[in-house]
């Protein structure tokens with residue numbers, strides 16, 4: 227699967243994805259991931275930041291609203307078109323580029339204070355090439371913070387494990403961690419947002435999402451080889467109070483679905 231094919235999957239997902247995300251149906255984003263990501267991020271006001279795999283710009287706009295100057299980029303033509311349309315309607319000074327993360331040649335060396343990315347890097351075919359490009363455009367000492375699906379728990383082979391009475395989830399069985407048994411579930415995941423209203427979920431066409439499973443060592447070693455220092459890891463999960471607001475996210479109290487890396491480009 228090349229980047230053109232990957233982009234075509236995301237172009238197909240784009241109209242329904244944009245509607246669902248803007249409606250707030252991505253409840254893991256709203257209640258689990260974004261709160262942890264923004265808390266880990268801290269003060270970004272005045273920083274020049276790049277959002278890698280920005281999609282239609284939902285989080286890019288949130289970063290801009292915190293006082294940062296944003297550039298977004300994505301491989302999907304329809305996602306970038308929607309992001310630009312939103313920028314025209316409600317300008318925040320965000321500039322968007324249509325390009326794969328492995329080719330940021332329109333951006334100068336060491337021109338960003340920080341690079342951010344939410345829930346995209348596990349979807350990148352060219353992870354190492356993209357990390358090298360991110361390192362190139364970052365200033366020495368610059369921030370690189372990204373979230374991914376947790377590589378240890380969100381594996382290619384995956385199913386729930388229940389208690390002895392078979393009525394309560396207690397864990398998951400994971401397998402094919404190294405992705406050696408190719409295509410057991412396919413490289414294209416199909417799912418829809420569990421937080422959408424029931425009538426929408428019953429009729430919605432599932433998103434088709436190209437995924438490139440990689441072990442946690444590959445995430446780390448690629449960062450280290452590209453000159454990053456990993457400063458902090460966060461495994462976002464819901465509190466009981468969060469679950470009382472949204473039952474769907476109670477799963478994240480059993481296993482971590484997501485992993486946030488906070489890194490800096492080592493100053494030389």
Ligand SMILES: C[S@@+](CC[C@H](N)C(=O)[O-])C[C@H]1O[C@@H](n2cnc3c(N)ncnc32)[C@H](O)[C@@H]1O
Pocket residue numbers: 229232233236278279280281282283284285299300301302305325326327328343344345346349350351352
């Ligand atoms: C799960 S979405 C996340 C979008 C956005 N970051 C957000 O949080 O709303 C993943 C995004 O990665 C983009 N993507 C996939 N492969 C890419 C690549 N090689 N380069 C840049 N973007 C890519 C897709 O087009 C899609 O918009």
